[in-house]
Structures are given as C-alpha cells and as structure tokens.
Amino acid sequence: MEDISLNIHNLKKKYDDKPIINNLSITINFNRKITLITGMNGSGKSTLAKIIAGIILPDEGTLQISNHTNFSKWTKRTTYYLSSAERGMFYKLNSRQNIEYLTSLKGTNKNDVLKKLSNYCEKLNCKDILEMSAEKLSTGQKKKVFILSALCSNCQLLLLDEPTNGLDDESFYAFIEILAKLRLEKKIVLISHDKRFLDMPNIERIIFEKNGEIYWEGC
Numbered sequence: 001m002e003d004i005s006l007n008i009h010n011l012k013k014k015y016d017d018k019p020i021i022n023n024l025s026i027t028i029n030f031n032r033k034i035t036l037i038t039g040m041n042g043s044g045k046s047t048l049a050k051i052i053a054g055i056i057l058p059d060e061g062t063l064q065i066s067n068h069t070n071f072s073k074w075t076k077r078t079t080y081y082l083s084s085a086e087r088g089m090f091y092k093l094n095s096r097q098n099i100e101y102l103t104s105l106k107g108t109n110k111n112d113v114l115k116k117l118s119n120y121c122e123k124l125n126c127k128d129i130l131e132m133s134a135e136k137l138s139t140g141q142k143k144k145v146f147i148l149s150a151l152c153s154n155c156q157l158l159l160l161d162e163p164t165n166g167l168d169d170e171s172f173y174a175f176i177e178i179l180a181k182l183r184l185e186k187k188i189v190l191i192s193h194d195k196r197f198l199d200m201p202n203i204e205r206i207i208f209e210k211n212g213e214i215y216w217e218g219c
C-alpha cells in the first residue's frame with residue numbers, strides 16, 4: 001500500500017456568504033488507521049468530504065497528497081465518496097447491476113468487483129439482495145448496495161459519510177470487521193455520529209465544531 005498523507009492547508013468554504021469551513025489546516029497521516037470525523041450537525045463535515053472528493057471546490061486553500069502534484073486528478077481517479085444522502089440508483093436494475101455500474105464509474109473492472117462482492121455480501125448477510133430489483137429494497141438494503149459499491153471499487157481512498165445509518169446491529173459490527181481489515185489496504189475516512197465507532201481500535205478522531213474548526217484531534 002502506498003504510504004500517503006493528506007495535507008489540507010488554510011481551507012475556506014462559504015455558502016451564501018456564511019463561512020462553513022474557516023481556515024482549516026490539518027494533515028491526515030493515515031498510517032493504517034481509520035480517520036473518524038465527528039462533530040455537530042452543520043459543522044461542515046460533509047462539506048469537507050465533498051471538497052476532498054473533488055465534488056465541490058473550496059473558496060481558498062490547498063489540498064495535497066504526498067508525492068502527487070495534481071490533487072484534483074488524483075482524487076477523481078482514486079477517491080470513492082459514499083454520500084449520506086445517496087439516492088443515485090437505477091430502480092429497474094437489480095442490486096448487482098447497480099453495484100457494477102457504480103464501481104464502473106471509478107474504472108473498476110467488473111470481474112474484480114464480482115470476486116469481492118460475494119465475500120462482502122456473505123459478511124454483511126445480504127446475498128439475497130443481489131438479484132433483487134432496486135425498487136424492492138428496504139432502506140437498510142439500499143444502504144448495503146452503496147456500501148458494497150464502495151468496498152468493491154478499486155479506489156484507494158474511501159470517504160464514507162454516515163455509512164451505517166439504517167444498518168441493523170449485526171450488519172454494523174460485520175461492517176466494522178470489514179473496515180478493520182480493509183484499513184491495511186486502503187485509506188478510510190468515516191464521517192459519523194455513531195459512537196460505536198469509538199470502540200474500534202485503530203481509529204483517529206477529528207472533531208469539528210461550528211465553522212469547520214477542529215477542537216480536538218487524535219485518540
């Protein structure tokens with residue numbers, strides 16, 4: 001695994017003249033740990049994740065990944081952003097076809113996806129949803145389709161925004177076990193209010209307060 005760090009320097013973002021991220025500077029040295037971003041509602045966590053993923057642009061500031069000169073090119077190719085408000089699914093296709101489509105957007109080879117898919121489905125106890133048409137899925141089952149797409153993609157950096165909303169307890173702990181292994185292969189940033197993540201070993205925590213200011217870091 002490539003040893004990289006993410007350097008964010010003097011980042012600023014406003015919406016309608018309201019500062020959301022205010023001069024944020026932080027370095028995330030993944031070091032095979034999972035980065036957990038927690039904090040108040042509206043403090044700017046998803047905004048930061050979208051900036052890292054290249055979905056929105058900051059007003060000011062820079063983002064750099066060590067050894068890569070062109071951050072936006074790097075992030076478009078290697079970052080998978082699982083949005084908390086994920087809705088983009090083709091309801092006439094089944095779950096497997098949706099997963100194949102979503103991972104193809106990141107250039108992941110279909111055979112590589114299928115190899116990983118059955119293993120992750122077994123762990124998340126959801127083999128039965130693969131051939132189900134997406135319009136018949138429950139909320140938690142839909143969430144699993146998005147989680148599976150992130151897990152099966154070939155992306156190096158996974159930005160998982162509230163990935164466990166809607167998961168039952170058993171699936172939550174199965175997901176934690178998957179992440180605990182996956183952190184050795186990929187860089188993982190979790191954005192979550194779920195306090196159960198704090199019991200995970202190998203977690204670095206970043207807490208946001210209002211206006212995107214960090215008041216505590218490390219765990």
Ligand SMILES: Nc1ncnc2c1ncn2[C@@H]1O[C@H](COP(=O)(O)OP(=O)(O)OP(=O)(O)O)[C@@H](O)[C@H]1O
Binds near residue numbers: 015020042043046048
């Ligand atoms: N497209 C937008 N236009 C205007 N304001 C926005 C937009 N997106 C987010 N905001 C505002 O920016 C602030 C930060 O939103 P963001 O979604 O980053 O917060 P968050 O920390 O992820 O919150 P939560 O914990 O509730 O998910 C909020 O006040 C929100 O209303």
